[in-house]
Every structure is written in C-alpha cells, then in structure tokens.
Amino acid sequence: MRRRLAWLGAEAMAFLAALWAAPRAGSLWGWLFPEVSRPAYTQDSWFALLASHLALSVGAAGIAVLIGLPAGLAATRPGGRRLMPVVDAAFSLAQAVPPVAAIALSLPLLGFGAAPTLLALVLYAVLPVLRATVAGLESVPGDALDAARGLGLSPWQRLRRVELPLAWPVLLSGWRVALTVSVATTAVGAVAGARCLGTPIIIGLSNANPAYVLQGALFTAWLALLLDRGMGLLSRPER
Amino acid sequence: MGRLLPGGGQPALALLALTAMAAPWWLGWVSVAPNRLLSARLVPLPGALPVTVAWAAFHLSCLALLALAWRGRVERWAEVVAVLAVLALAATVGLGAAAALPAGSPLARASPAAGAWVALLVLALATATASAARGGTPALPLAAALLGLGAMAVAGVFDSLSLAREAAGRAGELRAALLGHAALAGGSLALALLVAAPLSALALRRPALEAAFLGLASGLQVIPSLALFGLLIAPLAALAAAVPALRSLGLGGIGPAPAVIGISAYLLLPLARGLVAGLRVAPAEVLEAARGQGLSEAGILRSVRLPLGAPVMLAALRLAAVQAVGLAVLAALVGGGGLGSLLFQGIGQLASDLILLGVFPVLALSLLADAGLALLARLIPAA
Numbered sequence: 001m002r003r004r005l006a007w008l009g010a011e012a013m014a015f016l017a018a019l020w021a022a023p024r025a026g027s028l029w030g031w032l033f034p035e036v037s038r039p040a041y042t043q044d045s046w047f048a049l050l051a052s053h054l055a056l057s058v059g060a061a062g063i064a065v066l067i068g069l070p071a072g073l074a075a076t077r078p079g080g081r082r083l084m085p086v087v088d089a090a091f092s093l094a095q096a097v098p099p100v101a102a103i104a105l106s107l108p109l110l111g112f113g114a115a116p117t118l119l120a121l122v123l124y125a126v127l128p129v130l131r132a133t134v135a136g137l138e139s140v141p142g143d144a145l146d147a148a149r150g151l152g153l154s155p156w157q158r159l160r161r162v163e164l165p166l167a168w169p170v171l172l173s174g175w176r177v178a179l180t181v182s183v184a185t186t187a188v189g190a191v192a193g194a195r196c197l198g199t200p201i202i203i204g205l206s207n208a209n210p211a212y213v214l215q216g217a218l219f220t221a222w223l224a225l226l227l228d229r230g231m232g233l234l235s236r237p238e239r
Numbered sequence: 240m241g242r243l244l245p246g247g248g249q250p251a252l253a254l255l256a257l258t259a260m261a262a263p264w265w266l267g268w269v270s271v272a273p274n275r276l277l278s279a280r281l282v283p284l285p286g287a288l289p290v291t292v293a294w295a296a297f298h299l300s301c302l303a304l305l306a307l308a309w310r311g312r313v314e315r316w317a318e319v320v321a322v323l324a325v326l327a328l329a330a331t332v333g334l335g336a337a338a339a340l341p342a343g344s345p346l347a348r349a350s351p352a353a354g355a356w357v358a359l360l361v362l363a364l365a366t367a368t369a370s371a372a373r374g375g376t377p378a379l380p381l382a383a384a385l386l387g388l389g390a391m392a393v394a395g396v397f398d399s400l401s402l403a404r405e406a407a408g409r410a411g412e413l414r415a416a417l418l419g420h421a422a423l424a425g426g427s428l429a430l431a432l433l434v435a436a437p438l439s440a441l442a443l444r445r446p447a448l449e450a451a452f453l454g455l456a457s458g459l460q461v462i463p464s465l466a467l468f469g470l471l472i473a474p475l476a477a478l479a480a481a482v483p484a485l486r487s488l489g490l491g492g493i494g495p496a497p498a499v500i501g502i503s504a505y506l507l508l509p510l511a512r513g514l515v516a517g518l519r520v521a522p523a524e525v526l527e528a529a530r531g532q533g534l535s536e537a538g539i540l541r542s543v544r545l546p547l548g549a550p551v552m553l554a555a556l557r558l559a560a561v562q563a564v565g566l567a568v569l570a571a572l573v574g575g576g577g578l579g580s581l582l583f584q585g586i587g588q589l590a591s592d593l594i595l596l597g598v599f600p601v602l603a604l605s606l607l608a609d610a611g612l613a614l615l616a617r618l619i620p621a622a
Contacts, residue, residue: 032473086251089367092377096605098565101598104582108591184463188569191586201469205572210473210492217469221462228461 001233008229015222019046022215029211039211041200046219052114053196053223056189057182060118064125064178069171071126072133073159087134091127099124099185103192117189124185125178132174136167172235179231183224197223249372252308252317255365259324259358260301266354269335274346275401281352284331285338293330300324304365317369318380325362325384328355330396337399348401350592382610385603405592413581417600420577423495423570424563424604427502431559435507439514440540449515456508464501464566468573471497498570498577505566506559513555517548549619557612564605568597578604 023046029039074080075087102120110116140163148162164171187198197220204212270279284290300323307317336349351359366384367377397403406413442449459467476492479485490496521544529539545552571579582597584590 082249083251085249085368085371086255086364088371089364089377092371093363093367095561095565096381096602096609097598098568098601100568100579101565101582101601104586104594105598107586107594108589112589180461184465187463187465190465191572191583198463198465201465202572205469210476213469214473217466220466221470224461224463224466225458 004233008226008233011229012226015219015226018222019050019219022046022219029215032214033211036209036211038209041204041212041215043203044195044199046197049195049197049199050219050223052194053183053186053198053220056114056118056121056194056196057179057186058227060121060186061125061175061179061182063122064129064182065175067122068126068129068174068178069133072130072137075130075134076137084134087127087130091131094124094127099181100188100191103185103189107192112193114189114194116192117186117194120189121182121185125182128174128177128181130174132170132177133167136170136174137163139170140166169235172231176228176231176235179227180224183220183227187220248311249308249368252365252368252372253305255361255368256301256304256308256324259328259361259365260298260305262357262361263328263352263354266357267352268355269332269339269349270352271336271339271341271347271349272401273344275348279348279350279352282339284335287334287338290331290334290338293327293334297324297327297331300327304369314373318366318373318375321362321366321369322380322384322387325359325366326387326391328358328362329388329391331355333391333396333398333400336397340399348404349399350401376609376613378606378609378613382606385606389603402592402595405596409581409596413596413600416576416578416581416597417604419495419575420564420567420579420601420604423498423502423567423575423577424560424608426495427499427506427567428556428560428563430499431503431506431510431563434503435510435514439511439518442511442515443518452511453508453515456511459504460508464505464569465572467501467504468497468569471501472573475500493574495570495575497573498567498575502563502566502570506563509555509559509562513552513558517550517552517555518544520544520548520551550616553612553616553619557609557616560608560612561605564601564608568601 023040023042026040030036033039071087075083099120102123103116106116106119110119144162144166145158148158153161186194186196187201190196190198190202197216200212200216201220202216204210204214204216267281268284269282271282272279284294300320303320304317304324307320332351332355336351340347340349363381363384366380370377370380391397392403398407438448438452442452462470472492475490475496479491485491518540525543525547526539529543534542567575567577568579568582570577571583578597578601580597582594582601585593585595585597
C-alpha cells in the first residue's frame, strides 16, 4: 500500500513537471509537428487549466456524492423503496442522451462558460453514486442486519456501524465511476466555453493545430488515469 | 406520503403525472417570436377545436396516469397512457403553434414554451418509471412514442414550429448527418466485434488472456473520449503520410478514422464482458454430454455455447450499440461528421433549434437501436 502510494505520488510529480515543461518544450513539439508555426500551447497557463479542470470535475463529483448518498440512503429505507423505479428510469434515460447533448441543451438557458458543463456534470455523476449507494446497501447480508438488531442497535447505529462499513467498497466504486465521468465530461465542456485541459484540444481542432490537440489530449488522459488510480488506492486499502 | 396511498401505489409516478400536467399551466405551452432575432413571448393557447381536443386528451391521459399510479396499477397501461400523454402534448403544441402564428408574417417563429418542454421531459421520465416499476425496458414504449411523433411530423402537425422549419431548411444536411452518424456507430460496433469476438473465444481457454484483455479494456474506459480521439489524430496522420495507399481508403488524422477507432476501443469492455459471460452460460453437464456425443470444440461453440449464451451476448450488444450512438456525437469535433456536426454548429451559433436538431435524432437512434435489439432478444427463444 505505502509503495503504491509512493508510486502514485511520484507520477503526480512527473505530471506536474510535464505541465511545467510543456510550454517550454517548443522545440520538441516543433520537431514532432514541423508544419505547425506555433507548436507550444502558451495561451493559458497549464496549471490554471489543471486547476479549473479539477475544480469543475472534482467539485461536481463532490456535489454528486452530497446528493446521491442521501438519496440512495432514502431509497433503501423501508418507506423509500417505491422511489427506485424513478432512479432506474433516470439512469436509462441518461444512457440515451450523451453528456455532451446535456451540455448543449442547457447552453441556451445558462449561456457560455462553466455553468452548462457543471449542470451536466452533476446530472451525470449523481446517477452512478446513487446506483452504487443502493447496490452497496442492498448487498449487506440480512444476517448482519439481524445480528445488529439483536444487539439492540438503533436504525441510525445500524446504518453507521454495520451497513455503511459493509457497503463501503461498492460505494467507493460508484464514486470512482462518477469521477471518471466528470473528468471526461469536463473536457468536452471546453466546447461550451468551460476552461479546462480540453480547451487546447478544442482550440487545436478548430485551428488545425495538431500540436495543441496532442498536448491537451495527453494531459487530459494522464489526469484521468491519475485520479482513477488514486480512487483505486482508496477503495482497496488492505492490499 | 406512503401512508396516504393504498398499498403498492407509486408515489413518484403520481408526482410525475401531476408535474407534467401542471408545468404547461405554469410555464406556458407555446411562445412566438416576431422573427428569428427578437426574443420569444408566451402566447395563450388558441381556442381552435383541434387544439382543444388535443389539450383535453393531454389532461385526460395525465389524469389517467395519476389514477393508475395512485392505485398502484402499474401494468402495461401506465406506459400506454404516458405515451398517449406525450403524443397529445405534442399535438397541442404543434396545432397550437399553427393557430397562434399571426397570419401573413412569414418571419414569425413559434416554439414550444418551457412548460411544454418540462412536461415532455417529465413524461419521458414517467414512461421509463412505469416500465422500470414493471421490471421491463423503457426502450420499447419510448421508441413507440418516437414513432408516433414521427408519424405526426410526417402528417404535418409540427410544420409551424421553428424546429420543423429549421429541419425542412436543412433537410439534406440532416439526412447526411443521420446517415453519417449511423455509419459511425455501426462501423465502430463492427470493428469492436471484430476484435472482441475472437479474443473472447480465446479467453475461454486462457484465464491469463481474459484478465489481460478485460484489464486493458477497462483501463481504456478511464481515458476521456475527447482525449482519446485527440491522441489518435497525430499517429493516424503520420501513418497516412507514410503509406499514401491508406489515405485513399479514407484513413487520415482528421476524419472518421480516429473517431471509429476510438469509439470501438470503448465498446471493447461491454462487448468482451458480455461475450465471455455468454460463452460461459452453458452448464458443465451439457458441455460434457456434447463432448460425449463426439462434438469438436468448434462444434460445441457453434451448437451449444452460442445458442445458450445468445441472450447474454445480445444484451451486451445492445449496451454497446447505445454507447456507440452516444459516443459518435463527438466524432464531429475531429472531422468525422455525424449528428454532432449539427449540434456543435448549434453551440457555435447559440441556436437552440439547431442544437435540438442534433440531439433529437441522436436520442431517436439510440432508442431505436435499444428497442430493436430488445425485440430481437425476445424473438430468440430463451434456452
């Protein structure tokens, strides 16, 4: 565990170093793309792009947990079970509409910038959190619950001491999916004016500058992989 | 809330039916703008007879849905009534727009008001909720609603809406985008199957290969699609420059190639999971019996494993097809065409009609693919 954490830390440092080096490595990009006149992306600081990408995607995933966790808890209590069909329905509808369509549809209402992206982000991140909360809590064996009841634990104590700890790995896997979806959707949000690591990709695509596209794509993919591995470490602490 | 309802009632569905009925009252049915540039104003629904009939049908269907939800009678009927409510709402708005447009001003544009949009969205959710409560798939009723809307569009019910005018003005472009989108999704699905099918068959015998393949496929899922498409552009461009014969085949850095390869990479995981699970469905004793009859491994694959696993594999194919349609929207960004080209054009001009013109066919394609494969799965007798 400690060794994997150290590796992840080292890789994160390498990522930051690469972000620092990218605008200074004009000759590298120029060698890769000789036909491009300005191959290094210098319009924005890469650190500023990273910061806003993280703020949007991690922020949205956080909001999604704040909404999805209580909703999932409510849906698994005796009175809330009848709400489950709506959750399933929302999930299958969201499958039919890609996040980029949700961003586009909210654009005329919210205008250019981060707002439409944030709305789509939260919408698409809540569903995996909610689903995982319900699946995790329902996977708790009935014996464990009966035992807890036999010990005289109140519903709240049962939830805190028995249900949540047993459901934890499934819960975290849902958060991990939510974060992956958020990071990817944030990148697409660049189309609607959200500043993030996807911005150089979009600028590069619209100005026929493959060097910008490659830089933005590299860092976006790297960030997604780093965050996913970080979440993976969280969910399997014993190994 | 639960106490108020008779046992087995669906409080959420009842709430959705009420919201759908109330939304147009609160936020309006139809809005009219004097021309494309001026902002739209809500107009009252005209009192023409066809509008009133459609209006009454909408309210009746919503009330019927409310009653069914209240009583907990969430059988097929709830879905049928919800679909009827969608069609009646669309008719109210379409006919209402035709009657509300001022005569002799060809520039005036009518569109559904916020209330009608909210009601439509809520009814779609209600339809899907009714399906989920029954344990069925919402794809079939939603596809039925879409087909009904399509028939109404052909009959000219929506001709006065600005969205329909936009579609008529761009009919050629829309058709090309739709065909391009279907080709992108179908092509990536075919490519992914071409890779996943042999590997899944091999993985049946070699657990190490299965772990490596599934690990790679799930690792790919983490990479944002925009980044993956972007990463593919430069190598594909270099490849096409090095081997000019490939360029004549349509392979290049910008165009459908990076999108198709990228999309199929994402489809590998659902396909491989479903194919491997499907091949494992056949119980050991059945396989043993087949071996006892002298069937070869290839023969067993063909006549035992494939037929028994078909439902599981079809479910995976269905999931992959829906994902392919959604992922293909981004293809337009790398020059691959498809419905995304309308959508991104709409984003660039901040034109809602153009955005909707891109989103609606995507929704229709993914629902039809979903419903079509669900029907196909039903036709195959469960083994």
